[in-house]
Amino acid sequence: MLGKLIKHEFKAINRLMIPLHIGLLAVTVVGRFYVQFVMNRTHIDYTNTSLRMWEGLMDVMLISAYVIALIAVYIITWLYVSVLRPRKNLFTDEGYLMHTLPASTSEHIVSKLVVASVWRIADILLICLSIFIMVVNKYIIQDFGEFWHELWFGFSYIFDVPAGLGMSAFLLIELISIVSSLLIFYACIAIGHSFNSHRILASIGVFVGYNIINNLISSIFTAIVGVGSFGSSSFYNVFFGIGYNNPYVNAARYFWLNMGFAAVFSLVMGAAAFVLANHFMSRWLNLE
Amino acid sequence: MEQLLNCQNLTKRYGYKTALDSINLTIERGRIIGLLGPNGSGKTTLIKLINGLLTPTDGLLLINGMAPGPETKKVVSYLPERTYFNSWMKVTDILDFFCDFYADFDRNRAMEMLHRLNINEKDRLSTMSKGTKEKVQLIMVMSRDADLYCLDEPIGGVDPAARDYILQTIITNYNERATVLISTHLISDIENVLDDVIFIQNGHVRLTASVDEIREQEGKSVDALFREVFRC
Numbered sequence: 001m002l003g004k005l006i007k008h009e010f011k012a013i014n015r016l017m018i019p020l021h022i023g024l025l026a027v028t029v030v031g032r033f034y035v036q037f038v039m040n041r042t043h044i045d046y047t048n049t050s051l052r053m054w055e056g057l058m059d060v061m062l063i064s065a066y067v068i069a070l071i072a073v074y075i076i077t078w079l080y081v082s083v084l085r086p087r088k089n090l091f092t093d094e095g096y097l098m099h100t101l102p103a104s105t106s107e108h109i110v111s112k113l114v115v116a117s118v119w120r121i122a123d124i125l126l127i128c129l130s131i132f133i134m135v136v137n138k139y140i141i142q143d144f145g146e147f148w149h150e151l152w153f154g155f156s157y158i159f160d161v162p163a164g165l166g167m168s169a170f171l172l173i174e175l176i177s178i179v180s181s182l183l184i185f186y187a188c189i190a191i192g193h194s195f196n197s198h199r200i201l202a203s204i205g206v207f208v209g210y211n212i213i214n215n216l217i218s219s220i221f222t223a224i225v226g227v228g229s230f231g232s233s234s235f236y237n238v239f240f241g242i243g244y245n246n247p248y249v250n251a252a253r254y255f256w257l258n259m260g261f262a263a264v265f266s267l268v269m270g271a272a273a274f275v276l277a278n279h280f281m282s283r284w285l286n287l288e
Numbered sequence: 289m290e291q292l293l294n295c296q297n298l299t300k301r302y303g304y305k306t307a308l309d310s311i312n313l314t315i316e317r318g319r320i321i322g323l324l325g326p327n328g329s330g331k332t333t334l335i336k337l338i339n340g341l342l343t344p345t346d347g348l349l350l351i352n353g354m355a356p357g358p359e360t361k362k363v364v365s366y367l368p369e370r371t372y373f374n375s376w377m378k379v380t381d382i383l384d385f386f387c388d389f390y391a392d393f394d395r396n397r398a399m400e401m402l403h404r405l406n407i408n409e410k411d412r413l414s415t416m417s418k419g420t421k422e423k424v425q426l427i428m429v430m431s432r433d434a435d436l437y438c439l440d441e442p443i444g445g446v447d448p449a450a451r452d453y454i455l456q457t458i459i460t461n462y463n464e465r466a467t468v469l470i471s472t473h474l475i476s477d478i479e480n481v482l483d484d485v486i487f488i489q490n491g492h493v494r495l496t497a498s499v500d501e502i503r504e505q506e507g508k509s510v511d512a513l514f515r516e517v518f519r520c
Contacts, residue, residue, distance in 0.1 A: 001358070001389075004388045004389060008385060008388070012374065015376065016316075089474070093370040093372045094372050094373075094374065095341075095370065096341070096368040096370050096372040097372040097373065099340065099341055100339050100340070100341070100361055100364070100366045101361065101389045102358045102359070102361040102362040102389065102390070103358055103361075103389075104357070105359050149494075196302065196303070214294075220388055282343070283343050284343070285341055285342065285343075286342075287336075
């Protein structure tokens with residue numbers, strides 16, 4: 001049943017996502033031709049300031065339009081897969097069809113989660129691809145090795161952790177936080193739509209409440225870790241006697257503490273959101 | 289007769305408002321039952337509870353001995369009073385959807401009914417009138433080989449000619465092991481097809497009887513009895 005739900009979810013979501021991202025790539029290709037044209041302007045006439053001004057203005061406007069298009073694609077994807085689609089499909093009239101299918105509530109949540117995660121990730125990769133296509137030239141390709149080398153060593157220099165491990169941890173946490181944030185949206189929508197009226201407002205209220213708690217916990221953690229890793233008579237020195245007067249040890253510790261906290265926090269919040277969404281959708285479903 | 293649905297002290301409250309108050313009800317297989325009552329009497333609440341769209345506040349509701357869940361949804365076919373399809377869908381998309389999710393869906397039966405009502409499979413729902421959408425939805429629901437059909441106001445929006453065809457379909461399409469539960473205000477239109485009636489008011493069951501009993505004992509039609517019982 002889960003496979004069928006995922007199949008039909010893709011079918012519905014692809015209807016918007018595929019044209020949207022084809023559009024993005026089309027804009028990118030056109031933009032790339034324009035960049036090529038600008039690079040190869042042969043008629044540079046330094047005496048004609050008016051022409052140069054118009055050309056410059058045109059360049060700036062087109063670059064701005066491209067950046068706005070990128071942001072728009074990102075926001076539309078994010079909003080559609082994490083809020084609009086699950087809300088419409090499960091909590092409005094379509095919910096009468098979905099919730100009477102022979103599937104469990106958790107299957108509904110997981111199917112939405114899988115498809116939304118895939119599109120969130122694909123969206124980010126396609127935006128990166130678009131920027132790459134837009135700016136790539138032979139110098140960038142030539143210097144890419146050096147750039148990567150610097151990034152690699154810079155990373156281990158700044159955070160004092162092996163770059164491969166650190167970057168993998170970073171990507172993993174990004175992945176966890178994408179999935180977790182989707183679940184948090186589902187939970188907010190499910191709780192908000194268990195109310196008898198003002199459901200959208202209630203959902204937003206729940207989301208604001210969640211953010212307050214989230215920020216509170218994060219700032220408490222930052223305060224502790226900040227004190228713990230950098231103060232001379234700090235938390236960790238006092239309690240563990242580690243890293244005293246050794247900034248490098250502190251940097252790595254700080255990195256892993258932050259990464260660990262982010263991962264655990266995301267996982268706990270995501271799991272709690274899943275449980276809440278599941279509970280409210282199965283016990284407190286309240287379709288209009 | 290074999291029991292299909294059983295409610296024991298079934299209660300549903302929305303906040304302070306009681307929609308169903310300790311209902312005890314047994315529904316057997318092989319019946320066409322009218323669930324009748326004025327607006328706000330609890331008909332839709334009962335149907336939503338049967339379909340697992342609401343959870344009882346108290347009491348028990350069992351279908352084939354099971355509480356509503358994925359297993360009961362396999363054998364209950366539900367027509368809500370809403371049009372629940374995406375407007376971008378074509379009729380063929382809907383047929384695919386039902387084929388995928390319901391093992392008891394009979395595609396040929398659905399196509400036959402669609403042709404009979406002149407509905408083109410290639411048409412998008414967005415191009416259809418409200419009545420045509422309701423017909424499509426009813427055809428999908430009745431093309432399942434379910435144990436229990438719950439039809440919430442199935443004929444409200446369609447023209448009288450289609451109404452006759454649809455009622456005819458309901459009678460001819462279900463097998464003797466299945467039961468059809470129809471909630472409606474349009475009693476006189478469906479009276480002839482009903483075996484039993486359940487009168488419901490303010491969350492209480494006022495009367496359960498067979499149509500023949502009503503005719504014999506009361507000497508009146510169900511429609512006349514309804515008007516008498518629920519006189520404003």
